[in-house]
Amino acid sequence: MIDICAGDEIRVRYPEEDASTLALTLGCSRIFASVLQMRGLGCSEKARAKHRPGLRLALEELFLGNEDPGGEGLRAALREGVRVVVYGDYDVDGVAATSLAVELCLSYGAEVRYYIPHRRLQGYGIHEEMIGRILQMGCDLLLVVDCGTRDRKILEGVVAAGVPVWVFDHHLPEGSTVRDVGAVLINPHASNGDEEGVRLCATGVLWAWLFRNALAPEEWLRERLDLVALATVADCVSLGPLNRALVFEGLERIRQGRRVGLRLLAERLGLVFQRIGEEDLAMKLIPCLNAAGRLDLADVSVRVLLGEKDTLQWVERLVELNRKRQYLSGRLVDEISTAISAExxxxxxxxxxxxxxxxxxxxxxxxxxxxxxxxxxxxxxxxxxxxxxxxxxxxxxxxxxxxxxxxxxxxxxxxxxxxxxxxxxxxxxxxxxxxxxEVKIQKDLLEVLAFPPQEIDMASWREVETLGPFGMGNPRPLLYAENKGVSSIRPLGGNGRHVTVEVGGVPLLGFNAAKLLAGCPNPRGWVYAPRIDHWRGQARLQFVLERIVHSGGVEHA
CATH class of the missing domain: 3.10.310.30 (Diaminopimelate Epimerase; Chain A, domain 1)
Structure with a gap:
């Protein structure tokens, strides 16, 4: 969403003097060479390789913790006809991990049920009443995903009843964990996992552990990277080398359209699933999948991801719930903003x-x-x-x-x-x-690269996008153009909310920017981001206004 920021809230970097030389050396565009230099990747092939390793190499180097028991115990427990219950959580990471665990158990011929608590009535974590009902109905194996690390007291009774408990989680432990009562806990935060391990979401922890312990054929696991990509982007975990590799390959699987429910949801939202990117996940698909757990039961999202009977009906339900969520959230943000500002x-x-x-x-x-x-x-x-x-x-x-x-x-x-x-x-x-x-807020300057939009074309920006997927820990590059007093501002569309700002003969699209510009008549500059859009089957490069920079000195790097 577009915003106004002061000049002292951004740090402007300029292309280094040898950017053109680097571009010639690498056979790439000047914008790509400048972004590489800005991120410290331009002069070292080793650094660039570390930024984007192959998935297999990243997994081989992964350390999930010093309490990893290996896969033989779970492999022995997962057999044909065994009664398994998967206990999950109601956000996208939880429903994706639940879906992955259910599909794993089905592949072994197990009888599988899953349970996700109601957010409003029960809240996060393991609930004693439900555990009692699960045991009463019959359970030979309990798999817990995206919760459970700290539920020592409740899960102690399950272990005492002779039911094996495996927990795959990524939440921070506080004090004793379920490992102390005999449950198996795979959680890098609770086992001194390495930097890449503690960055994983719960679905990533489960998937990586299954891969490293060969609990399923490699191609079977790779086909389910779509679930990992969804959960990783949804949980806003830091996109280190392993998470980038997981999201990159997961997006490829999503674009193949093999998961029927996800494909139907994408099409219902007007997305061309063959071209889905990480922003489509964050802005379109994930909010719909999250809406079920926020306003209804997260089971709706699991049904869509598993492609259960009447999938299209459940897709329509997600879209309906998301519209309701948007309305309620917007109304609540306005209400609370007034109280925060006044008091x-x-x-x-x-x-x-x-x-x-x-x-x-x-x-x-x-x-x-x-x-x-x-x-x-x-x-x-x-x-x-x-x-x-x-x-x-x-x-x-x-x-x-x-x-x-x-x-x-x-x-x-x-x-x-x-x-x-x-x-x-x-x-x-x-x-x-x-x-x-009393909290002291650290002032994080927004890093932007000064670069004229007229020097960027489709091919050069496609090069930049190879540094993605972008997200937390690997932000999408933002560019800066100084307002030299010659920028032309024109209305865009018929509702008076949008504008175009012409910089060097190139229009920057300012969605919902008209009101902001009215209160900032003479900006210092423009922060913008190129986007590759598709319209009627044709790709086109757009430049989207992200920030309007008003008074205050701009920090130069």
Whole structure:
């Protein structure tokens, strides 16, 4: 979404003097050579190879932790007719990991059921009541994905009942884990995994462990990289070399259209699945898949991913739920923004707020106000909350300070969830508000490359896109053009919200920029990003305005 930023919020880098020489040496465009230099990859083939290794090499070097038991135990437990229950989570990582685990068990001839808790009524993690029902219905093997690391007390009873428990997770451990009661835990965070291991989402942990232990044929596993790509982009994990390789190959599998439900969803959203990229996942497919767990049951998304009976019906349900989510989220963001602006608050509670959308709303507000935000609302007999913090702040450490007042909590450095009894809310609110108001926000400058749009064509930008997939930890390159007082601004479309800004004879598309420009009549410059768009079967290069840079000195690097 387009935004206004001050000049001191960006760092402008200029192409190095030898960029043209490097371009000639490598046989590439000047923009590609400049981006390589900006990222420290231009002068070393070894550095470029490390940036984009082959998937097999990245997996061979992966270390998931010093408690990895190997695959023989699970292989022995997965046999024809064995009754398996997969217990997952309600976000995209959870439903993707659930789908992968279900398909694995089916490939062994097991009888498989899956269970995902209701976000509003039950919340995150393992629930004792459901575990009791699972055991009562009969279970020979319990596979837990994207949760379970800290559910020691509940899973102890499952192990004591003689049911093997395998947990594949990536959430941060706090104190003792389920490993202490005899469950098998594959979690790089709990086992001193290496840098690439701790970057994996839960689906990535499960997939990589299956691959390294040969629990399924290699081609079978590669066909399911579509699930890994979805989960990796959805969880906004850092795209180090391994995650980039997983997403790159996963996108290739998505484009083949073999997963019927995903293909139908893409087509329903107007996407050409053969050309789907990481932004299509983040902006189109993932919000729909997430909507089920936010406003209904996450089982809807699992049914789509598994291609169960009446898949098209479930696809339509996802689209409907996502429209509802967009409406509710937009209304809630407007409501809470007013309170935050008027009262300078960080912690807010709403008795009528839908719990399922609080995490996405908190993320938007955290980004918009550049401050930590905690939101909470009633869910049955408890209050469920979500905490989102800017980069450099540790959400888990903040919640640890109020742990004695919470019923349950957990998460990642930048995103965490919690539940609290209503009678303890005032204490939690006061202490969280104090902690969050004391947080020192690190000012992260936006790195941009000064480069004129008229020097970029389709071929040269395709070269730049080979450095993707882009996302957290590997951001899409942003470019900068100074406003020299000759930029022409014209309306775009008939609703008065969009404009084009002409720079050097090239139009930058400013979606929803008209109102922002009205309040910033003389910008210092423009931050923009090239995009390859497809219209009626034809590819075209567009330049999309990302930031309007107003007063304040621009830092040059």
């Amino acid at each position: 300078e608050r960080h912690v807010l509670r709403g008795n009528e707020w839908p719990v399922g959308i609080l995490s996405s709303v908190a993320s938007r507000l955290c980004s918009q106000f550049r401050r930590p935000i905690a939101l909470a609302a009633p869910a049955g007999e408890v209050l469920r909350g979500t905490l989102r913090v800017p980069g450099g702040v540790d959400a888990v450490a903040i919640l640890r300070n109020v742990e004695e007042h919470l019923l349950e909590w957990g998460g990642h450095r930048q995103a965490a969830g919690f539940s609290v009894a209503p009678e303890r809310w005032n204490v939690v609110e006061e202490r969280l508000e104090y902690s969050l108001s």
